[in-house]
Amino acid sequence: MARHARGERLLPEVEVEEAFRRLKHEMPGRTLTAKGPKDQPDAFRSVVSCILSAQSLDRNTAAATDNLFALAKTPDEMLALTDEEMAAAIRPCGLYNMKTRNLKRLCAALIEEHGRTVPQTREELMALPGVGRKCADIVLSFTFDADVIAVDTHVNRVSNRIGITDEPTADRTAAALVHRAPPWAQRDGHFWLIQFGKAVCRSQRPLCETCFLNDLCLYFTAQKTVMA
Numbered sequence: 001m002a003r004h005a006r007g008e009r010l011l012p013e014v015e016v017e018e019a020f021r022r023l024k025h026e027m028p029g030r031t032l033t034a035k036g037p038k039d040q041p042d043a044f045r046s047v048v049s050c051i052l053s054a055q056s057l058d059r060n061t062a063a064a065t066d067n068l069f070a071l072a073k074t075p076d077e078m079l080a081l082t083d084e085e086m087a088a089a090i091r092p093c094g095l096y097n098m099k100t101r102n103l104k105r106l107c108a109a110l111i112e113e114h115g116r117t118v119p120q121t122r123e124e125l126m127a128l129p130g131v132g133r134k135c136a137d138i139v140l141s142f143t144f145d146a147d148v149i150a151v152d153t154h155v156n157r158v159s160n161r162i163g164i165t166d167e168p169t170a171d172r173t174a175a176a177l178v179h180r181a182p183p184w185a186q187r188d189g190h191f192w193l194i195q196f197g198k199a200v201c202r203s204q205r206p207l208c209e210t211c212f213l214n215d216l217c218l219y220f221t222a223q224k225t226v227m228a
């Protein structure tokens with residue numbers, strides 16, 4: 001793949017806006033069936049589910065959350081579990097000893113510092129044990145209904161291929177999207193980019209030749225330059 005200087009890896013603002021306009025037109029966005037990946041009934045369980053989802057397949061995360069929430073649904077109830085009980089419940093999602101430690105510390109922090117409620121700012125969420133940028137943004141978007149583009153692997157890949165962002169990590173892509181995505185795209189951008197990443201701009205063999213963004217896309221331009 002041809003490498004470009006950093007500046008050449010970013011689309012101009014007007015083309016970023018055009019890319020999002022087309023994504024909005026072509027992708028379903030936030031529909032009733034486009035549920036959040038951590039579709040939980042309250043903010044606490046949403047945060048817990050996010051922590052459990054780290055490096056875990058969705059089905060394994062679901063098994064772990066089902067097991068855990070059958071035993072405990074509040075910070076106090078979770079702290080009442082022994083480490084062994086909690087680790088056994090969340091075992092399906094992997095890294096269960098580390099996740100047990102983080103969940104116990106999370107529960108203690110919520111009780112001692114936040115009156116048993118989940119805070120609603122990114123800074124406070126990210127200060128909680130086990131909560132990173134992606135988890136904080138998912139909770140903000142799906143639980144608190146904030147206009148935030150949470151960045152998963154699809155959003156990260158697509159944003160950087162097109163040239164909407166040019167960042168080495170998902171967290172930095174998320175920070176860049178705050179400024180690079182137009183304000184009107186902050187609400188549903190997460191959905192458009194994920195849907196596009198699954199249907200068109202796939203990780204392996206993206207459908208570049210028929211893609212409705214290929215006249216804008218810097219990745220496609222670079223590929224064509226290499227082939228020429």
Ligand code: SF4
Nearest residue numbers: 201206208211217220
């Ligand atoms: S042209 Fe290819 S790489 Fe670019 S957005 Fe479309 S599918 Fe993705």
